[in-house]
Amino acid sequence: MTKSVLLVIDAQQSFYHRGYQETAETPAFERSISALIEGCRLRGIPVVDVFHVEEDGPFSLASGLVERLPFLKHEVVKTVRKRVHNALTESGLEAWLREQNIEHVIICGLRTEQCCETTARVASDMGYRVTFVTEATLTFPISHNGITLSVADLRHRTESVLINRFAAIRSVEECLQELP
Template identity: 75%
Template sequence: MSKTALLLIDNQQSFYQRGYSETAETPAFEQKISQLIVGCQQKGIPLIDVFHVEAEGPFSRESGLVERLPFLHHQADKTFYKHVHNALTESGLESWLREQQITEVIISGLRTEQCCETTARVASDLGYNVIYITEATLTFPITHNGVTLSVADLRHHTESVLINRFAKIRTVEQCLQELE
């Protein structure tokens, strides 16, 4: 049994209502997360879908949008629903990971600097070894106080604040090689 699990965070159609669309980064993200999924499947690593849900709107289960993005065709080993930014708090995921004796999590999904980064921080604080695959995460530019941070800026910031503190930053290829 694997001591590692792949967390596929918020890869859901709800984001079509909140900015997920074809961007310059989308094709590379879709290719890399698909490659990561296939590689983990081949290694027997459990695939965990985590979906964000809210009481109403596009993130409500009743909306019909809390479903995998159309390009993803994997069969999840387990699915969890979260109501907060990180995947571990009150979703049931953390207790499931403990029951399965999983000690390492691979982070991927939407959005790089929000739910993925927050999950990495919480997982680290809970004692998990965290592998963060930035290229298998996706985000969108953010403007605040007249300053726009690009996708590259946000990715660089996330990697900078996580590396050697909360997570190992890896490419898909590096991650899969290290799991040999």
């Protein structure tokens, strides 16, 4: 049987203190990530919290904001901090996954196209089977060169570049159905 782990990436209060606001997608994200975490708990899948830290600002440990989003109350087997976009390098997580004989990582959290997607790519390159649960990720619109990509655009783009290359794309329900 494949050993799985759920990575809850950057679901931290820091984001709402760097100019990001709740969006129309926030309530659905909160329901989805909560259902995924609870479903994993009921199946005995360990949960790891991953927090992004920086030297200054709302992502610094001194800010007091490198804490879970308030609606999340889950138990974790491990908490790691990262200073890069992916959760596996420089955080100690990859060594821990190897020690636990983990073969499959499930990814959820914030931001869909940044730390979540980057973690999926790196995990795949390291040989892990990856499940990306897009509806349990959250992001915010991005503007560049006068073009704004909506949350839907960013999710579609992330799924398009990950599917059949780096990760299986699943809904919460599909992901949980595939777990033992």
